[in-house]
Amino acid sequence: MNCDCYHIPVMLHECLAGLNVRSDGTYIDLTYGGGGHSREIVKLLGCDGHLFGFDQDLDAMNESMTDDRFTFVRSNFRFVSNWMQYYGVNHVDGILADLGVSSHHLDEAERGFSFRYDAPLDMRMNQRGLQTAQKILSDYSEEQLADIFHTYGELRQSRRIASAIVKKRQVSDIKTTNELSNIVGPLLGKDREKKDMARVFQALRIEVNGEMKVLKEMLDAATRLLRPGGRLVVMTYHSLEDRIVKNHIKNGYSIAPSPTHASSSNEEFLFGRRKEILRDVNRGVTVPTETELAQNPRSRSAKLRIAEKI
């Protein structure tokens, strides 16, 4: 599908069904983006229902909808608990997270997320953030760079890529997407060049935005915010993210609780073992249908997991 809109929502119907929206419920969309999911959630709410939409990106805020049943919060979703406390909300009925970048990010050349355009190596989702891709390429050690490309990009050539970057930066700073593509391009197989280049950019983006760390913090906070029967609906686009979500649903937490906490809190622990907290609703993952894949190729790597608070 050709679309010059902000973002085509992925697995929209599956997400709405997963949230099990009640007209008087309180919901959170942690990744508002172009509001594709939020707009449909609000349509299902009556005047007693409410949706909070989070996004750390100024562009998302500027495009956000106006509705009495909706509140936009410009913040990293890792702070969702603090914000809900601020709004006097103790528990919610459902939380949606559609992780990663929007099509808008990839299409806006100057944000530096895509190798399709020549632009400064920025890649911040939050324009107020201090870390940029350019800084990472200039400040990180060769080993750290190799780790990023290996872990977040799953690239076989991670060491060679890191070494080429370090060699180049000894001559001059790497400032633009084109400069990076020119360094990395010759190291990638001709048959997979585009796919692997996308992985190089993805790996840097994940590091710039601290995506894995904030995901774990968010999952723990979101799980605490859900009332019993409330739904956690998470869409991922990367195997590492999906593994974190899968383990979270299995264990009920992502950041291991401290032993002191384990022995002192009888609310969350039973005989020293954590009580079961989440029930896997869709038994594994849901993926886009063939029809959706044909209409929206960007949905290709999406995996949806749905859990219910016990």
Ligand SMILES: C[S@@+](CC[C@H](N)C(=O)[O-])C[C@H]1O[C@@H](n2cnc3c(N)ncnc32)[C@H](O)[C@@H]1O
């Ligand atoms: C895949 S898009 C969401 C698209 C949205 N569901 C739609 O249909 O329009 C992800 C959005 O989440 C935002 N985002 C990603 N990580 C975030 C975080 N840690 N905190 C707040 N917003 C985040 C990005 O800025 C982006 O706009």
